[in-house]
Amino acid sequence: MGELMIECPRCGDPATEAYYGPCTSCRTELRATLGGDATDMAAVEYEPKMNVTPNAVALKDD
Ligand SMILES: [Zn+2]
Incomplete structure (x- = not known):
């Protein structure tokens, strides 16, 4: 399964x-x-490029 000893x-x-x-x-x-903090920060930094689009903002407002 690709695991290493x-x-x-x-x-x-x-x-x-x-x-x-x-x-x-x-x-x-x-x-x-x-x-935990480092993981959260990485996720936050990552998300805008992936998910924040004009459509996402409009959907939130709806
Ligand atoms: Zn250990």
Whole structure:
């Protein structure tokens, strides 16, 4: 399924992840402590280009 056996760079535990990076529990922990804001900001930055069109604004007003 395209998963990698890795050693978590954060806690050093072996983990199976789709890509190299912190293991699932570390990601959960990071998200709880500092990741949430960064994710939200990225989503907000992304959205205008995708979704904000004159039509979307008009629909909201309707
Ligand atoms: Zn970890």
